[in-house]
Amino acid sequence: MNRYRFRPALFCLLSSALCLPLAGQSFAVQEHTLKNGMKVLVQEDQTIPNVAMYTFFRVGSRNEHEGITGISHFFEHMMFNGAKKYGHGEFDTKMALAGGENNAYTSNDLTVYQDWFPAPALETIFDLEADRVENLAFDPKVIASERQVVYSERRLRVDNSNPGLLNEQMEAAAFTASPYHWPVVGWPTDIEAWTMDDLKAYFAMGYSPSNATMVVVGAVKAADVFRLAEKYMETIPAHTPPPPVRTKEPAQIGERRVSVDKFAQLPLLEIGYHAVDAKSPDYYVFQLIDNLMTTGQSSRLYTSLVDKQQLAVSVNTYMSATFDPTLFHFTAQPRQGVTAETVEEAMDVEIDKLAAEGPGDKELQKAKNQAIAAHYRGLRSISGRAGQIGNYEVLFGDYHKLDGVEQEYAKVTAADVQRVMKKYLVKTNRTVAVLVPTAQAAVVAPAGEAK
Numbered sequence: 367m368n369r370y371r372f373r374p375a376l377f378c379l380l381s382s383a384l385c386l387p388l389a390g391q392s393f394a395v396q397e398h399t400l401k402n403g404m405k406v407l408v409q410e411d412q413t414i415p416n417v418a419m420y421t422f423f424r425v426g427s428r429n430e431h432e433g434i435t436g437i438s439h440f441f442e443h444m445m446f447n448g449a450k451k452y453g454h455g456e457f458d459t460k461m462a463l464a465g466g467e468n469n470a471y472t473s474n475d476l477t478v479y480q481d482w483f484p485a486p487a488l489e490t491i492f493d494l495e496a497d498r499v500e501n502l503a504f505d506p507k508v509i510a511s512e513r514q515v516v517y518s519e520r521r522l523r524v525d526n527s528n529p530g531l532l533n534e535q536m537e538a539a540a541f542t543a544s545p546y547h548w549p550v551v552g553w554p555t556d557i558e559a560w561t562m563d564d565l566k567a568y569f570a571m572g573y574s575p576s577n578a579t580m581v582v583v584g585a586v587k588a589a590d591v592f593r594l595a596e597k598y599m600e601t602i603p604a605h606t607p608p609p610p611v612r613t614k615e616p617a618q619i620g621e622r623r624v625s626v627d628k629f630a631q632l633p634l635l636e637i638g639y640h641a642v643d644a645k646s647p648d649y650y651v652f653q654l655i656d657n658l659m660t661t662g663q664s665s666r667l668y669t670s671l672v673d674k675q676q677l678a679v680s681v682n683t684y685m686s687a688t689f690d691p692t693l694f695h696f697t698a699q700p701r702q703g704v705t706a707e708t709v710e711e712a713m714d715v716e717i718d719k720l721a722a723e724g725p726g727d728k729e730l731q732k733a734k735n736q737a738i739a740a741h742y743r744g745l746r747s748i749s750g751r752a753g754q755i756g757n758y759e760v761l762f763g764d765y766h767k768l769d770g771v772e773q774e775y776a777k778v779t780a781a782d783v784q785r786v787m788k789k790y791l792v793k794t795n796r797t798v799a800v801l802v803p804t805a806q807a808a809v810v811a812p813a814g815e816a817k
Contacts, residue, residue, distance in 0.1 A: 418482050418584055420580070421478065421580045424607075426472055427552075432556075436520075436557050439477075443516060448502075457498065468482070495598070496598035520554065543614070545611060546615070581752045582752070622796075634699060634700075634801035644761045649685075650771075668681060717791055721791060
């Protein structure tokens with residue numbers, strides 16, 4: 367095991383000429399790798415008597431293939447449905463009796479399980495986690511029931527959601543070869559068709575301790591965590607890791623357009639530009655472009671489209687941290703009587719202007735201040751720290767990189783912003799999706815919808 371001390375340094379709150387020191391903090395992270403390959407990271411924090419335990423499995427929709435899409439998200443659900451020692455419903459009951467709560471999420475790249483609990487419950491939580499990782503039950507009745515739960519979630523978040531459906535169609539058009547082509551929740555016919563063999567093979571591939579990193583933050587002693595990890599997790603055999611994802615998205619060679627006809631009061635606009643992955647140095651440039659464009663009421667797109675021209679009710683940009691190059695998203699909700707095309711043209715004017723002229727010194731410093739402040743806000747809580755330590759270890763390649771986030775933002779120049787925008791935010795590299803409102807709701811079930 368090793369020790370590492372993460373030290374948030376001083377940063378400027380208002381401008382490069384006005385730097386206000388913050389109180390120093392230090393987060394000592396200790397690490398230990400079990401014999402089966404599972405890495406455990408611990409950051410002791412005795413501020414409150416609570417603990418956050420996040421377990422990151424390096425498996426998500428990116429590791430699926432056509433025919434079994436959505437199966438990672440299914441296991442996000444199934445892991446709460448009983449194992450050998452604690453049967454159906456007992457995981458939540460046992461955790462609640464110990465004063466704990468839990469949740470989980472799935473992305474293109476990861477499945478992450480989150481536990482929050484009082485410090486005295488630490489061994490109970492290890493017992494629960496080890497049972498479901500080693501002995502997850504595959505009861506056909508429970509699987510059938512959970513399949514319908516997952517299908518209902520798809521109806522709620524995609525089929526009956528205007529932004530959700532538009533996003534799914536845009537990404538399916540933007541990615542033609544990459545597994546980011548299919549939605550995390552899965553295609554409807556695949557949700558219906560997963561077999562028992564599919565489920566058991568996928569679980570064995572992706573949900574072994576050897577494919578996981580556990581992060582524990584809170585009122586614990588690292589030595590106790592490592593002892594319990596050895597007692598409960600180290601005895602679980604390692605599995606062969608998921609095969610490498612070899613398919614990469616080829617360069618886009620022309621603008622793509624998607625139109626979605628759906629009952630709605632107003633149109634919606636979403637544009638996705640092919641961008642970079644989490645390990646690219648340009649990841650931080652994109653985060654600053656995000657702030658320059660839409661963070662706060664003085665941002666460029668908010669000022670132009672929402673405030674001055676009053677073309678849109680809202681406008682947003684975002685880009686996630688991912689294993690493979692992802693998209694930089696623009697979304698906008700046009701006002702009543704304004705077309706998506708008008709909003710798109712106004713958006714293009716602002717994109718072209720920033721690419722041509724670059725940000726001003728104070729404007730760029732403001733974007734950096736916003737990014738750095740948001741980064742440190744994310745580290746204030748034990749939950750935020752567990753998430754950030756895990757994300758940096760898994761997605762960025764090393765949790766030690768948390769120490770350099772402020773420096774990554776600080777070294778971005780106006781020329782970097784221009785370079786990245788001219789390289790990536792060009793029409794030949796984008797997919798434009800428009801939701802066209804229809805006059806009435808169409809009662810059409812998604813293809814292959816379960817009966």
